[in-house]
Amino acid sequence: MKLSEALQEKKKQILSIWIDRTLNSYTSSDFFKRSQDHIANPVGANIRAGLTTVFELLLQEAAPEDYTTALDQVVRIRAVQDFTPSQAVVPFLELKWVVRQVLADDKKTSSLIQDLAKLECEIERVALAAFDIYTTCREQLHQVRVQELKSGSYILTDTPCVSSLLRERKKGPDNIN
Template structure:
C-alpha cells in the first residue's frame, strides 16, 4: 500500500529537478530534442523507482542506459559524478516523499538496484566508444584489403 505522502509526490518537479542536474554544465539549455530524450528517461526512472519501492517489477535497464549514453560521453562528469547523480535523485525523491528513517532506508535499498544498473551501463557505454573506434579501424583495414584485391585483379585482367 502506497502511503498518501507518496501519492502526493510532485513527479513533474522531481523529473525537472533531475534533468536540470543532468544538464548542470550547460550555460544555456540545449535544444528540446536533447532535453526531451533525458526527460523521457528520467520519467521512466522516477516511476520505476516508485514501483520497485512498492514491491512491483520494473525493468529500468533501457531508461538507465539512455541516461548513461549521455553521461558517459560528457567529459565534465567522471564515472563517480555520473553515479552520484543517481544518488542525488534517490535522496531528492526520499525528501519529496517525506519518508521517515525506516522507510527511507527501505527506499534506498530498493534504489540500489538502479545504481548498480547505472554503473554497468556506464561501463558498457565507455566500452562502446572504444568498440566503435576499433570498428572504424577495422573498416579502414577492410578498405585497404579491397584496394589491394581489386588492384591486383585489374592488373591480372590486363595481362
C-alpha cells in the first residue's frame, strides 16, 4: 500500500482524532464537538470544516496559497480566544502525531511511517503558514482598535468631561474658563 492510499483510507479516523484533540483545548468542548450546527455552534463547526479542508489539501498536495482560507477559518477564531500564540497554532503540528498514531495502530500501514518525512515537512509548512495568519489576525485586531478610536468613541474618555474637568480643577482654577 502506498502512503497516499493509506491516508485516504484512514482519512475519517485521522480527522476524527485530530478534530477531537483540537476541540479538547476548550474548557467545555462537549457542545463544540456534538453540535453540527453551523449557526448555533460557530467554534466547533468552523474548526471542523477548516481542519477537514486542510487535510484534504494535504492529500491533494495543494499549492501553499490554497490553504489560506481553511487556515484562516481556524486560526482567526483561536487568535481571539484565551490562547498563547503557540497554543493557537499547535493543532496543525499535532496532525503529525495523529497520522503516526493512526498508521502505527494498523499492521497493514505501520511500515509506511518511514515514508512520512515529506508529509511532515508539508505539515510544518502549513503550521508556519498558520502562524503567519495568526499574526495577521492579531495585527488586524489592533487595526480594529485604532479604527474604533479614530471613529470617535475615544471621546468617551478624553473630552472635557467630568473627570478631565476635575483633573483641570486640580491643576488650579485659572485653567478653567
